[in-house]
Amino acid sequence: MRAVTWQGARDVRVETVPDPEIVEPTDAIIKITSTGLCGSDLHLYETLAPFMGAGNILGHEPMGIVEEVGPSVTDLTAGDRVVIPFQIACGSCWMCERGLPTQCETTQVHDHGTGAALFGFSKLYGEVPGGQAEYLRVPQAQFGPIRVPHGPPDDRFVYLSDVLPTAWQAVEYADTPDGGTLAVIGLGPIGDMAVRIAAHRGIRVIGVDLVPERLARARSRGAEVVDLRDVDSVGDAVRELTAGRGADAVIDAVGMEAHGSAVSSAVQKVVGTLPQALSAPLMKSAGVDRMAGLYSAIDAVRRGGTVSIIGVYGGAADPMPMVTMFDKQLQLRMGQANVKRWADDILPLLTDGDPLGVDDFATHRMPLESAPQAYEQFQKKQDGTVKVVFTP
Numbered sequence: 001m002r003a004v005t006w007q008g009a010r011d012v013r014v015e016t017v018p019d020p021e022i023v024e025p026t027d028a029i030i031k032i033t034s035t036g037l038c039g040s041d042l043h044l045y046e047t048l049a050p051f052m053g054a055g056n057i058l059g060h061e062p063m064g065i066v067e068e069v070g071p072s073v074t075d076l077t078a079g080d081r082v083v084i085p086f087q088i089a090c091g092s093c094w095m096c097e098r099g100l101p102t103q104c105e106t107t108q109v110h111d112h113g114t115g116a117a118l119f120g121f122s123k124l125y126g127e128v129p130g131g132q133a134e135y136l137r138v139p140q141a142q143f144g145p146i147r148v149p150h151g152p153p154d155d156r157f158v159y160l161s162d163v164l165p166t167a168w169q170a171v172e173y174a175d176t177p178d179g180g181t182l183a184v185i186g187l188g189p190i191g192d193m194a195v196r197i198a199a200h201r202g203i204r205v206i207g208v209d210l211v212p213e214r215l216a217r218a219r220s221r222g223a224e225v226v227d228l229r230d231v232d233s234v235g236d237a238v239r240e241l242t243a244g245r246g247a248d249a250v251i252d253a254v255g256m257e258a259h260g261s262a263v264s265s266a267v268q269k270v271v272g273t274l275p276q277a278l279s280a281p282l283m284k285s286a287g288v289d290r291m292a293g294l295y296s297a298i299d300a301v302r303r304g305g306t307v308s309i310i311g312v313y314g315g316a317a318d319p320m321p322m323v324t325m326f327d328k329q330l331q332l333r334m335g336q337a338n339v340k341r342w343a344d345d346i347l348p349l350l351t352d353g354d355p356l357g358v359d360d361f362a363t364h365r366m367p368l369e370s371a372p373q374a375y376e377q378f379q380k381k382q383d384g385t386v387k388v389v390f391t392p
């Protein structure tokens with residue numbers, strides 16, 4: 001089959017690789033019909049290069065048709081239409097039973113001390129072959145796949161793999177009080193969808209980014225927007241819109257690809273070019289994050305407010321403004337999205353009309369063969385690229 005493979009920093013190639021097969025009785029094989037390109041893939045594309053292996057198959061936002069199931073997968077049959085959550089979880093361990101499948105105790109990656117294994121997501125998360133491919137082996141298929149109806153186009157459901165539950169969890173964790181204001185820092189696919197979900201719930205939303213078309217998309221969904229390029233301080237701009245106090249809740253939907261911190265960006269580039277044996281430990285302990293989005297979130301939230309971090313961070317030594325966080329009495333919630341925890345809450349918004357506008361959420365539909373170009377234009381934010389969905 002054809003698959004998008006990682007070959008080196010900023011070097012992805014579409015290659016012919018062996019078709020996946022059932023290995024465990026709990027596996028399923030899916031023929032992929034649509035598969036997304038995510039901001040998280042950009043971390044692997046460059047920043048997390050030390051944790052990647054040449055030839056790793058990328059991608060974690062697939063949907064498609066069940067081809068074959070192992071003997072222990074009793075809920076699925078060939079021909080079912082399914083969306084595959086980005087995390088791999090058993091559904092029956094202590095964590096899964098508590099709605100925390102990203103912490104699944106059956107699939108945790110003990111070698112790296114991390115949570116549940118993820119599709120297409122580096123050694124840190126189990127180096128499981130990913131979903132930007134023609135076929136996918138789905139481990140723990142007795143639990144993971146979300147069955148969706150035949151009929152509507154793939155775009156209606158494909159974001160259940162990641163974007164929708166991730167944005168949903170961000171809004172849930174932000175816990176904006178009635179009548180309150182939510183600021184969303186970063187308006188990539190995740191921030192954009194968080195804006196839509198919050199606006200759908202009647203929450204007042206302020207969106208922040210620096211890319212004109214991303215600001216325009218958020219504005220068209222009812223958000224007030226702050227253009228990073230026009231302000232000296234995001235915190236001041238948000239306070240100006242909120243009676244001087246700041247937003248009741250802030251979502252950080254930026255993560256470690258933030259613009260605006262040249263020094264750590266330089267460190268990150270250096271680490272990315274070291275031999276893996278040196279760079280991986282350095283990356284984990286020295287901390288090479290770019291924190292501009294998170295610092296803005298902490299500044300823009302009001303005293304006693306909540307910061308919901310959904311952007312992905314790694315590293316350990318970045319200074320956090322503890323004095324401000326403590327003095328402002330902040331609540332912080334964060335983590336990978338627990339996809340199946342939210343799927344049933346989201347599905348009615350996909351089957352009863354399209355209030356979140358998922359049908360035309362993708363800006364680019366591209367063949368899998370165009371992946372090298374797609375990664376580059378998504379990273380550089382060229383050609384109006386906000387969300388790419390591949391058709392294998």
Ligand SMILES: NC(=O)c1ccc[n+]([C@@H]2O[C@H](COP(=O)([O-])OP(=O)(O)OC[C@H]3O[C@@H](n4cnc5c(N)ncnc54)[C@H](O)[C@@H]3O)[C@@H](O)[C@H]2O)c1
Pocket residue numbers: 038039040041042043162163166185186187188189190191208209210211214228253254255256257258259260292293296309310311312313335336337
């Ligand atoms: N927690 C999870 O389960 C989960 C799931 C999916 C994605 N993510 C993470 O969410 C983040 C966003 O993903 P995405 O797909 O929307 O990617 P993205 O890279 O397209 O979005 C990031 C956005 O932040 C903007 N930005 C950069 N620096 C900024 C700054 N200083 N202030 C304001 N905006 C700034 C960029 O212009 C961009 O629009 C990534 O870190 C991704 O890894 C987390």
Ligand SMILES: [Zn+2]
Pocket residue numbers: 037038039040041060061086162163
């Ligand atoms: Zn994703």
Ligand SMILES: [Zn+2]
Pocket residue numbers: 089090091092093094095096101103104105106107
């Ligand atoms: Zn589990």
